[in-house]
Amino acid sequence: MHRLAITIILSLAVTACDIFDDDDTPVIQAPSVNAGADQTVNEGAAVTLDGSGSSDPDGTLTSYAWSQTAGPNVALTGASTATPTFTAPAVTATTTLTFRLLVTDNDGAVGIDTVNVTVNNTVNADPMANAGPDQTVVEGTAVTLNGSASSDSDGNITTYAWTQTAGGMVALTGANTAMPTFTAPMVAANTTLTFQVTVTDNAGATNSDTVDVIVTDTPNMNPVANAGADQMVTEGAAVTLDGSMSSDADGAIAGFAWVQSAGPMVALTGANTAMPTFTAPMVAADTTLTFQVTVTDDDGATNADSVNVAVANVPNMNPVANAGADQTVAEGTAVTLDGSMSNDPDGMIATFAWAQTAGPMVALTGANTAMPTFTAPMVAADTTFTFSLTVTDDMGATNTDSVNVVVSNATMNVTISGKVTYDHVKHNIVTNGLDFTTTTQDAVRGATVQALDGANMVLATTKTDNLGDYSLVVAAGVPVKIRARAEIIQVGPPSWDVRVVNNTSAGAAYVLDGALTDSGTVNSTRNLNAASGWNLGTMSYTATRAAAPFAILDSIYEAVTKTAAVDATVVFPPVLTNWSVNNRPATCAGGNAAGCISTSNYDTTAIYILGATNNDTDEFDGHIIVHEWGHYFEEKLSRSDSTGGMHGVGDVLDIRVAFGEGFGNALSGIITGDPSYRDSSGANDAAGFESNVETNNAEGWFSETTVQALLYDLFDATADGAADTIAFGWGPLYNVFVGNTYRTTAARTSMHAFLHQLKADNPGSAAAITALAAASNVNGTDEYGAGETFLPPGTVNAGDILPIYTDIDSMGVAVQVCSINQHGTFNRLGNRQFLHLNIATAANYMIQANGMGGSDPDMVVYKNATIIANVDNTGNATTTQALTPGVHIIEVYDFCNIQPGMGGCPAGGNARTCIDVTVTRM
Secondary structure: OOOOEEEEOOOOOOOOOEEEOOOOOEEEEOOEOOOOOOEEEEOOOEEEOOOOOOEOOOOOEEEEEEEEEEOOOOOOEOOOOOOOEEEOOOOOEEEEEEEEEEEEEOOOOEEEEEEEEEEEOOOOOOOEOOOOOOEEEEOOOEEEOOOOOOEOOOOOEEEEEEEEEEOOOOOOEOOOOOOOEEEOOOOOOOEEEEEEEEEEEOOOOEEEEEEEEEEEOOOOOOOEOOOOOOEEEEOOOEEEOOOOOOEOOOOOEEEEEEEEEEOOOOOOEOOOOOOOEEEOOOOOOOEEEEEEEEEEEOOOOEEEEEEEEEEEOOOOOOOEOOOOOOEEEEOOOEEEOOOOOOEOOOOOEEEEEEEEEEOOOOOOEOOOOOOOEEEOOOOOOOEEEEEEEEEEEOOOOEEEEEEEEEEEOOOOEEEEEEEEEEEEEEEOOOOOOEEEEEEEEEEOOOEEEEEEOOOOOEEEEEEOOOOOEEEEEEEOOOEEEEEEEEEEEEOOOOEEEEEEEEHHHOOEEOEEEOOOEEOOOOOEEOOEEEOOOEEOOOOEEOOOOOHHHHHHHHHHHHHHHHHHOOOOOOEOOOEEEEEOOOOEOOOOOOHHHHOEOOOOEEOOOOEEEOEEOOOEEOOOOHHHHHHHHHHHHHHHHOOOOOOOOOOOOOOOEOHHHHHHHHHHHHHHHHHHOOOEEEEEEOHHHOEEEEEEOOOOOOOOOOOHHHHHHHHHHHHOOOOOOOOOOOOOOHHHHHHHHHOHHHHHOOOOOOHHHHHHHHHHHOHHHHHHHHHHHHHOOOOOOOOOOOOOOOOOOOOOOHHHOOOOEEEEOOEOOOEEEEEEOOOOOOOEEOOEEEEEEEEOOOEEEEEEEEEOOOOOEEEEEEEOOEEEEEEOOOOOEEEEEEEOOEEEEEEEEEHHHOOOOOOOOOOOOOOEEEEEEEEEEO
């Protein structure tokens, strides 16, 4: 087929006039314009116009303006630069395009020139298939065919199609790629496999080539058994045999079989493993035990080796009896003796024997246990009871100790009870700020309450119930004050330990004290209320803000108790929550200790809450408190891969940040029962913002608002649209978060990873979950988001966003990914790229990230939830790691898009820098 060529004619007009004043002094000289030489190109070619030869004899050029004046219109890229580009259009005959260049100098003078570009019609040439060189491989090895040298002289290769034409059939992976793979089959003799690749160019022309792969048969080599070095241990010691150094030169060890061949018989645990264990027997004299290990390789060949374990006789040491500390108790109380601190330095305590040796006789319950009990008898005066404890060790040796229990004659007691509350300042639902006129006194739940004497010695301790009520028994007629501590502690399971402290006062605890008054002779009531400190008359804080720590505490109490309701065995690690009137959104040299906490946050060690008035204070913003507790929950009980950083509604975020922040927002609605997420701020905290976590704008898998709405829809029973047909409640969602599969998956934390596990846990609801996710523009089908199709609006290059994970192998073939700043820097989508690497064989692998265009590539290598390499240096990044079988994730990024403005980086990062990544087995 013949095509016509189009010619584009450009004319050059240069004005070069010197302007003189009356004294013939030159004033302004116009610039000299040069639009470059005329060009002749083929249709479809990339064309660069060149006005860089333009100049200004008396100044500098300030602007370039290119425009097309003749020929079929083309799209000029960089029309305001010296060297714009375009793609030559397809033409049916030779055709001329004409372009005009207008330049302006620093005096405002202009000049014009034109240039012609002639576009030739071309006839398509067939592509050239190249199936790569013939190969010779060993049976059972991974083989990669290589058609990447195929080419098309006048276009590009659009498709590859590999087929096997000879030899025993194998399963080709990636038969439509340039480099498919397969595993060489086991053969009885050298065998040739033939493969054909057919390539198709962009004009539909095809060409084929073939390649032979010779698979060689390899005779099996016997394995080598290694039972480890001989050992010398003492009787009673735990012993581990070690056959892990056994090896197979041409395969792998498939099985271990240990047997004892000499010495007193012992019970081997794990006799079919590389490292079985047993307990060295008690012996009357030094004795040698012999063990043999037989290893079998993956071809059924075997080999054996033996090891000796010498067990040394050790003379017995007597046990040490410890009857516990002396006690003073009131008559009529339950008493527990405690011999649990007794010990045997070379064995164990076999029996306990308690006996009473002084005082009126009492009935001991459990006299043959470590901790027997009795009831203190009624006495007319303080009386001492003495008990002896004899312990016997596992060799029959004994030892005795004694303890005294003083039973005191009881004095009169009284009960002090009451209610502990705090001022709960609500939000104005119009302004979203705090409304002090609607303050209520709410119960302080689950908090520690103490009775103290005048010297602050603790007389009795309890905790408030769900209504804030407490009750304490103290002696009558003594000075007592009641103290409520800003802490909730429960020993379970379920168990928790949450304390609110002052980070700007060396971590001092917050307490609420009542007055020191006589306990009296009758029961009494003492209520405590932690006041907000706000003065409605002056509209300002004029007193201690005592309510703040208890408001924070109550939000967290709601979180731990609602979680314990779905998991009665949960054990929450202790957490400190730091609040101070000095905590402000600032940075300073003193950091957290000076109150410069930037924002309310969880920093992997503790929670920090803002408290600076007339700026931003969050103690009454319950959703903020639960959000930050949610980050603690992720880090301690689940998993968090988030990079952190600033974020907000509408941001296009890194998948880990979108999920972490969206989860925190959704959890605040789940725990508080209120989907309206409010954050007060500003003067008197009278302003603020509100975001309803139930509102789903379907912004996509990279949006925290989509994550929060989708998680909340999975939780609540309110149907939001036709796709919202499920309501799990908190329990099933919690089970995913704390489940081992989700916590150890190779995929980074994201909406895709969470939904994948939720569907696996709840297969009967999988279709409904998929439909709800699709309605939110979350379309990935597995934990890696495979098949995801939704892109952020205005995406420049879809390949920089999808797929979320790019596959890479360990054959040393470069895979290119690009770091972009289209949506911002540090924690935005596209700043960091993820590669999926599946390691089949344990070995050392070199991982390289080579930057292009002046980029500074860095990388992080993960195995499941663990970082195994973090390469952050100037220039290209390289690391060699011993990788084990399984999926690894490589995170690659341009340093300038993570730390813009640092180390010579542009203030806004780099628009798009590409990085070649290779993984090579060493």
